[in-house]
Amino acid sequence: xxxxxxxxxxxxxxxxxxxxxxxxxxxxxxxxxxxxxxxxxxxxxxxxxxxxxxxxxxxxxxxxxxxxxxxxxxxxxxxxxxxxxxxxxxxxxxxxxxxxxxxxxxxxxxxxxxxxxxxxxxxxxxxxxxxxxxxxxxxxxxxxxxxxxxxxxxxxxxxxxxxxxxxxxxxxxxxxxxxxxxxxxxxxxxxxxxxxxxxxxxxxxxxxxxxxxxxxxxxxxxxxxxxxxxxxxxxxxxxxxxxxxxxxxxxxxxxxxxxxxxxxxxxxxxxxxxxxxxxxxxxxxxxxxxxxxxxxxxxxxxxxxxxxxxxxxxxxxxxxxxxxxxxxxxxxxxxxxxxxxxxxxxxxxxxxxxxxxxxxxxxxxxxxxxxxxxxxxxxxxxxxxxxxxxxxxxxxxxxxxxxxxxxxxxxxxxxxxxxxxxxxxxxxxxxxxxxxxxxxxxxxxxxxxxxxxxxxxxxxxxxxxxxxxxxxxxxxxxxxxxxxxxxxxxxxxxxxxxxxxxxxxxxxxxxxxxxxxxxxxxxxxxxxxxxxxxxxxxxxxxxxxxxxxxxxxxxxxxxxxxxxxxxxxxxxxxxxxxxxxxxxxxxxxxxxxxxxxxxxxxxxxxxxxxxxxxxxxxxxxxxxxxxxxxxxxxxxxxxxxxxxxxxxxxxxxxxxxxxxxxxxxxxxxxxxxxxxxxxxxxxxxxxxxxxxxxxxxxxxxxxxxxxxxxxxxxxxxxxxxxxxxxxxxxxxxxxxxxxxxxxxxxxxxxxxxxxxxxxxxxxxxxxxxx
Numbered sequence: 001x002x003x004x005x006x007x008x009x010x011x012x013x014x015x016x017x018x019x020x021x022x023x024x025x026x027x028x029x030x031x032x033x034x035x036x037x038x039x040x041x042x043x044x045x046x047x048x049x050x051x052x053x054x055x056x057x058x059x060x061x062x063x064x065x066x067x068x069x070x071x072x073x074x075x076x077x078x079x080x081x082x083x084x085x086x087x088x089x090x091x092x093x094x095x096x097x098x099x100x101x102x103x104x105x106x107x108x109x110x111x112x113x114x115x116x117x118x119x120x121x122x123x124x125x126x127x128x129x130x131x132x133x134x135x136x137x138x139x140x141x142x143x144x145x146x147x148x149x150x151x152x153x154x155x156x157x158x159x160x161x162x163x164x165x166x167x168x169x170x171x172x173x174x175x176x177x178x179x180x181x182x183x184x185x186x187x188x189x190x191x192x193x194x195x196x197x198x199x200x201x202x203x204x205x206x207x208x209x210x211x212x213x214x215x216x217x218x219x220x221x222x223x224x225x226x227x228x229x230x231x232x233x234x235x236x237x238x239x240x241x242x243x244x245x246x247x248x249x250x251x252x253x254x255x256x257x258x259x260x261x262x263x264x265x266x267x268x269x270x271x272x273x274x275x276x277x278x279x280x281x282x283x284x285x286x287x288x289x290x291x292x293x294x295x296x297x298x299x300x301x302x303x304x305x306x307x308x309x310x311x312x313x314x315x316x317x318x319x320x321x322x323x324x325x326x327x328x329x330x331x332x333x334x335x336x337x338x339x340x341x342x343x344x345x346x347x348x349x350x351x352x353x354x355x356x357x358x359x360x361x362x363x364x365x366x367x368x369x370x371x372x373x374x375x376x377x378x379x380x381x382x383x384x385x386x387x388x389x390x391x392x393x394x395x396x397x398x399x400x401x402x403x404x405x406x407x408x409x410x411x412x413x414x415x416x417x418x419x420x421x422x423x424x425x426x427x428x429x430x431x432x433x434x435x436x437x438x439x440x441x442x443x444x445x446x447x448x449x450x451x452x453x454x455x456x457x458x459x460x461x462x463x464x465x466x467x468x469x470x471x472x473x474x475x476x477x478x479x480x481x482x483x484x485x486x487x488x489x490x491x492x493x494x495x496x497x498x499x500x501x502x503x504x505x506x507x508x509x510x511x512x513x514x515x516x517x518x519x520x521x522x523x524x525x526x527x528x529x530x531x532x533x534x535x536x537x538x539x540x541x542x543x544x545x546x547x548x549x550x551x552x553x554x555x556x557x558x559x560x561x562x563x564x565x566x567x568x569x570x571x572x573x574x575x576x577x578x579x580x581x582x583x584x585x586x587x588x589x590x591x592x593x594x595x596x597x598x599x600x601x602x603x604x605x606x607x608x609x610x611x612x613x614x615x616x617x618x619x620x621x622x623x624x625x626x627x628x629x630x631x632x633x634x635x636x637x638x639x640x641x642x643x644x645x646x647x648x649x650x651x652x653x654x655x656x657x658x659x660x661x662x663x664x665x666x667x668x669x670x671x672x673x674x675x676x677x678x679x680x681x682x683x684x685x686x687x688x689x690x691x692x693x694x695x696x697x698x699x700x701x702x703x704x705x706x707x708x709x710x711x712x713x714x715x716x717x718x719x720x721x722x723x724x725x726x727x728x729x730x731x732x733x734x735x736x737x738x739x740x741x742x743x744x745x746x747x748x749x750x751x752x753x754x755x756x757x758x759x760x761x762x763x764x765x766x767x768x769x770x
Contacts, residue, residue, distance in 0.1 A: 643673025
């Protein structure tokens, strides 16, 4: 509301001919930044001891936290707890928590952990809730400088032992919802990073204040002495890459991309690594290892195997099943003949219409339930449980082998899911947590996964899961995930033209890179569980440097993409053409919010803006969802059918839809419906003012005076919008010239887009513009 009053004031000031220099600017400023003043410790800092004796008292911990982070008086707390441990490498800590009384707004909370032996601050988190949203003001480079000051202030003795880790992953996501910059200082041992150890710092991109701090440092870690120097080991990187490549396996299949520009998922054909434990290469022996230090055999995982045809071909019933018919299907699947304890019926319309009967047999010693799709006459889910099982009577190895259990699972699917069976792929089973010790509990179930295929290509994120009791051979669970909700698949990309698997693997390896690190790798599971005294050993291994589990290769283009279909290589690049540019800060912040984008590592700040780009940027700057359901034909009318068709066919149709729906654009703005039409400076000004919520001011009959030398060249319908942006100091005009009919550049648009993105109005976006 404050900014709206400013805008109205600006208009009135300009009408009166008074300079608008007193209007609130849009400078980031330094509000909210805690000065890194030196800390006066309440007690001398001492080294940790094996006894974990508390040497830093409760009151000293509270005083240190208050002084370091400026925790104000008047908050509720602190709530205090002391956590002590005798485990190797563990710390005894004071946990302190303050918060606003009764959680009233504006709300703030502080969570601080202090080492009870050394007096070091181990972690800090601040939580804020406010009625007013704040703007992104701090670029990543600015936030990095602030983060480095905090590291120097909080943990000065660790500084020589850490190194700032390069960030090659996109940190911010669609819509600008993430408002922090995160940094990681890696722990070094002999100039090599220690995986999982270091200092993590998060800076609020809106205020510049410390948002989160965490120290993860295993003081008991024992480093295995390498037989060769690190320099010699690095020379063998190519051999390590070869070893890691030998253990890599990619699978080709369909995945859903959840793009923000569409209301429903899109399908893509991709290569992605087989799921399973992350593999590393021993730097000394160049052996391929699993996370538990065991030598990995690339051929041990097995291969996917198609299921045979079902005994009876599937036939969909002519009419949905009645309750009695559905009950018979459920009873056959769960092996019961008695009536169910209870049942229910439900219908759904999205994403496709469906009718389902749910049956439940409940008894004191356990029970079973099953769901039946009445339209397709198949079981979509079932589970069975027993309350009287005695784990002590179970044996290890179990009487039902993995091979026998797999046959049971497959027979169940062939019998009770004949609609899926002809297109099911039985996946190799992976033990994510291998069992090493005799005293571990015996195995309960064998778990199997089956992928559904379309014309021989599987859906990689759609699978059937079946659990078989390892001692009785009974089906304990069958689950089909989203398969039975979707039921239909459309718009699948053709598999022809896919890049070769070798090329896909090359692209993925090039993107990931290889890094030499110290990693905790142990063949003794008790050490991983920290259940036995003694140091955990770290050895030098080669690991993928960019371990993004969401990265996959788009099979038709060879690009590395994530679950939204974004080009990860492009997103990881720092723009090469904005250093020192007059719009650098606004461009960087808009890249951070996901409003602007790069192409081949460049922003092209002087490139001309098209209508499609303007629509997309303005929608994203406002944090709005793209809108697919807009009726262009009805909006444009019969006399402008071709214009409506042009926009409806545009790649940016969802953004055009949102912009028209919200009133940022009107049919009069694009009478020809050309998405590639150039946008003038005065046009973009009007669209931006509508996006900021001041469309009514732009339409006022009173013409606001302009001080530009070429003010008379500004078209009447754009005049008030230009004047409003000038009054807000968003546009200033080089050399006193507005150049209203010039096509706006990406840099000029960025200056205005930042104002749109940071403008705050009450209400829901879309109610502001008309």
